[in-house]
Amino acid sequence: MIELIDAGKTYTSGTIEFEALKGINLAIHEGEYVAIMGPSGSGKSTIMNILGCLDTLTRGQYRLGGTDVEELDEIELASVRNQQIGFVFQGxxxxxxxxxxRNVELPLVYGHVPREERKKRASRALERVGLGDRLDNKPGxxxxxxxxxxxxxxxxxxxxxxxLADEPTGNLDSVSTRDVLSLFDELNNLGRTIVLITHELEVAQRARRIVWVKDGAIVRDEVNAA
Ligand SMILES: Nc1ncnc2c1ncn2[C@@H]1O[C@H](COP(=O)(O)OP(=O)(O)OP(=O)(O)O)[C@@H](O)[C@H]1O
Ligand SMILES: [Mg+2]
Structure with missing residues (x-):
């Protein structure tokens, strides 16, 4: 269970302050599939960074599985990130x-999984996304x-x-978009919680619930009837 309680984030650059999150309340239960929608600059990536323990709130509370994240030290935070959260970043x-x-095994390197096991698990994950024949190809x-x-x-x-996926289909053609979204469906059916950030309604409609963000506030939170 994820809980943001009156969660605020103000970025400070020099003397300029910008309130990117204006006290939002959001609870996401285990196994939910939630899309966070909103225009550019509305605060979606900021929310993802907070949920992923990559950044901290400047006011309010983030509770993850009953723990106040604020109270965790760097080592505990790293272990939460490593064991509980899978990130798909924007870009x-x-x-x-x-x-x-080797890209795929990286989270396991930080998790101190032995080398042979890492390669096995990385290969399995790549097979799962349909890239079993591309293990040795570089991104380029x-x-x-x-x-x-x-x-x-x-x-x-x-x-x-x-x-936590931030615009995972942002630069994809329709076929690849479909593939990635099917994968999320599959994972959600296996019980994984999915938080999908997007500004495309078509993509958001794959989720069971859509949370709409605008100017750092939640303006709508509804079960997806589609
Ligand atoms: N490190 C930062 N310092 C100052 N302002 C920031 C910082 N990061 C984000 N912002 C500002 O906070 C607001 C929200 O940014 P955020 O990246 O969360 O938007 P977003 O909804 O993800 O947008 P996009 O759809 O373009 O990715 C923006 O106005 C942005 O300029
Ligand atoms: Mg963003």
């Missing part, structure tokens, strides 16, 4: 010098859709309970 965030399987040798699927495989490899 792929792949390392261009490494073959696909793959299409945009394939690179995004590598990023999804990397998010899956640690078997996290929650997947």
């Amino acid at each position: 792929f965030n792949l390392l261009s010098s490494l073959p696909a399987w 040798e793959m299409s945009g859709g394939q690179q995004q699927r590598v990023a999804v495989a990397r998010a899956l490899v640690g078997e996290p309970t929650m997947i």
